[in-house]
Amino acid sequence: MINVEDFVKYLKNINIDFFTGVPDSQLSSFADYVEENCENIIAANEGNALAIASGYNLSTGNYPLVYLQNSGLGNIVNPVTSLTHSEVYSIPVVYLIGWRGQPGVHDEPQHIKQGAITLDLLNLLDIKYTVISNESNFDELKEIFENDFINQLNCGKSVAVVVSKGAFEEYKIKKENNNILSREKAIQTIVDFLSEKDMVVSTTGKSSRELFEYREELKQGHGNDFLTVGSMGHSSSIALGVALNNPNKRIFCFDGDGAILMHMGSLALIGSMKPKNFHHVMFNNSAHESVGGLPTIMSDIDINEIILACGYDKVYNAKSIDELKDVLPKFIEDNGPVFLNIDVNLKSRNDLGRPTTTPLENKLDFIEKLRS
Incomplete structure (x- = not known):
């Protein structure tokens, strides 16, 4: 498993220090950490998040990270193909994608089809990816960034980290409101x-x-x-x-x-x-x-x-x-x-x-x- 604090600190060291997206249960440790410790915008939907990230890159030259459940890939297909793709504006983005419905992993029926086509869809969108699981460690992920992903980003291309269940160590922040009715x-x-x-x-x-x-x-x-x-x-x-x-x-x-x-x-x-x-x-x-x-x-x-x-x-x-x-x-x-x-x-x-x-x-x- 990967410690989210180690991961985020490394991202900041390579100028990936802006985060936006839509929360996902498999990314909850990561999302909780960036909400508490980083510049983070929880967007209305995934397409909005990618547009916000694009504006950040245009303004700063740094690389944004967009987090989402793989169900949200449908919401970003249009801005990926008509905005950020290297054949259009060539805006590099790091995606962190919760892999629901992963083949061989029990999940709910609404996730099965999206889970089965997640990696194929990333290939179609020309987004190079790596998959992390509960057997992955931070050094392996860091090596992928340093040997490949950073070069991809420097060339104006996007990359993705696809997150299987249990890939991140637990990190939680307290959430509550004052409402009395369930x-x-x-x-x-x-x-x-x-x-x-x-x-x-x-x-x-x-x-x-x-x-x-x-x-x-x-x-x-x-x-x-x-x-x-x-x-x-x-x-x-x-x-x-x-x-x-x-x-x-x-x-x-x-x-x-x-x-x-x-x-x-x-x-x-x-x-x-x-x-x-x-x-x-x-x-x-x-x-x-x-x-x-x-x-x-x-x-x-x-x-x-x-x-x-x-x-x-x-x-x-x-x-x-x-x-x-x-x-x-x-x-x-x-x-x-x-x-x-x-x-x-x-x-x-x-x-x-x-x-x-x-x-x-x-x-x-x-x-x-x-x-x-």
Whole structure:
């Protein structure tokens, strides 16, 4: 395993001292260290991070590092091929990529395809890479930089360190907020207020896992819920497509602050389309809680004003169970698009399970329920 402090100190010695990206659970030790000790920008999405990194390189001549889960490679294909590539602006970048869905390593279904094509995709993008694992050591990684990667960067080309599970030694910083309400309790409370005909599209991460487990506890089945296990930031657009084509059903989107920030243009589209059956819920802990808990910028902006400016009819807010129970009847009965901002804490159960149905089974059950 590699000590993150040794790695980052070495990077700084070779003028790689600016970090930006989107947190990933397999990079949590690295991300925690740079958040506490370095110039670090947690970007809205991976493409944004690469653009920020490009601006840094243009301004300083130094090499930036962009960290991301391999699922985020899709978000950077365009800026890699049309901005940073050596055949365009030749902007050198160091990528640190968490390898989810690595072949031969058990992982969740949404990571399997991306994991299988990760290295092929890097080859297609002309990004030279090395893979580190729990058997790697710092001296080996340093040698790769000194014998190859630094020369690649000096020639205007990008390089990548692909990180397998357990490659970094543990490093954690304390993360918390002052909110009293848990996301799981908020989800359970909303579900209790929904009718048998109401449909839910839930975002990736622990929100969908908590929703699935509560349906199991209630023995309700899962046909009312589309669990967006991947494609972070797109749940609201999926819900919009469902709402527009099922005007006689209320459609609820269970969203997270990190997911909303990732693709905020969807808010303007929802507001402009004005589906009357669209009910948007944000569980706001101002953090990427499902992948380590590093902060988002949600606490720095006025999301209520943004939502209204995008064309939503109303915004509701809740910080406690009592407040939530008070606003839910109005929120549910209002014509959409309406938005409910619920402040929640960073806590989740250590024994939180994962969906026991496959994504395909979930899709088919959801379709059947929609048509009933």
